[in-house]
């Protein structure tokens with residue numbers, strides 16, 4: 135990588151941030167497209183508002199935002215993409231003349247990942263396990279892609295209800311028709327439909343790969359596709375989905391596409407498929 139007086143800077147703000155795989159994605163694309171741009175992590179321990187103001191004054195072209203700042207960053211923006219505003223979380227800032235515009239490329243990345251696997255959500259029944267930030271992005275993605283019914287299951291059911299309330303406002307405003315149902319996670323047996331498209335959005339499986347939030351094989355018998363947002367391929371959820379004979383996908387493509395979409399927004403270009411495949415290999419190889 136060549137750094138000179140013309141090098142432009144992009145990066146990620148979060149805390150913690152040292153574990154991030156994002157520099158690999160973006161620096162690989164810059165190298166392959168011969169774009170003089172470098173991506174660096176910024177661990178912010180103080181005030182996010184000051185950090186965003188400082189980034190703008192320093193001429194930083196774009197930023198990813200990760201835990202714990204995805205919601206708090208919104209008040210520092212000059213503009214926000216309507217769907218990111220609905221979700222209530224921003225993970226990508228794009229420089230404009232007035233300040234940064236916020237996007238949610240987690241949602242867009244999951245959408246591109248799902249479509250790239252040939253999964254069509256239109257008219258289907260989807261189930262979300264979890265109701266944290268990732269589940270919120272998945273929920274809006276499902277509704278936007280016209281699922282007929284969406285179950286949101288969580289240990290803390292009030293968090294599922296909060297997402298459902300925001301989704302219902304979106305459904306009404308867009309003239310959509312999804313029915314949203316919330317349940318405590320241990321009541322998964324009350325789901326009577328089969329051919330389910332299930333998104334595993336809890337943290338279970340990230341560190342403890344032998345654990346799944348639902349272990350009952352009868353549940354997995356009703357699954358058509360299982361998508362684990364965790365980007366490992368050896369989680370117990372993935373194992374249980376595959377054992378039932380259904381197709382399972384991990385979160386690596388979501389991670390990859392949220393990054394690629396951010397890069398496309400920052401540079402106003404479309405990353406060619408050959409480079410997308412290269413990014414995938416870079417991520418798969420560690």
Ligand code: NAP
Nearest residue numbers: 264265266267268269289290335336337340363385388389
């Ligand atoms: P979060 O906001 O902290 O939410 C965590 C979720 O996990 C909540 O629903 C929580 O339930 C549930 N949970 C945690 N421990 C549990 C337990 N012992 N039993 C039952 N449920 C439990 O986290 P997040 O940001 O949504 O991230 C969730 C996962 O998605 C993480 O593993 C993350 O790596 C992954 N992710 C992947 C991508 C990608 O690009 N592939 C992007 C974002 C996130 P309660 O509400 O009851 O606490």
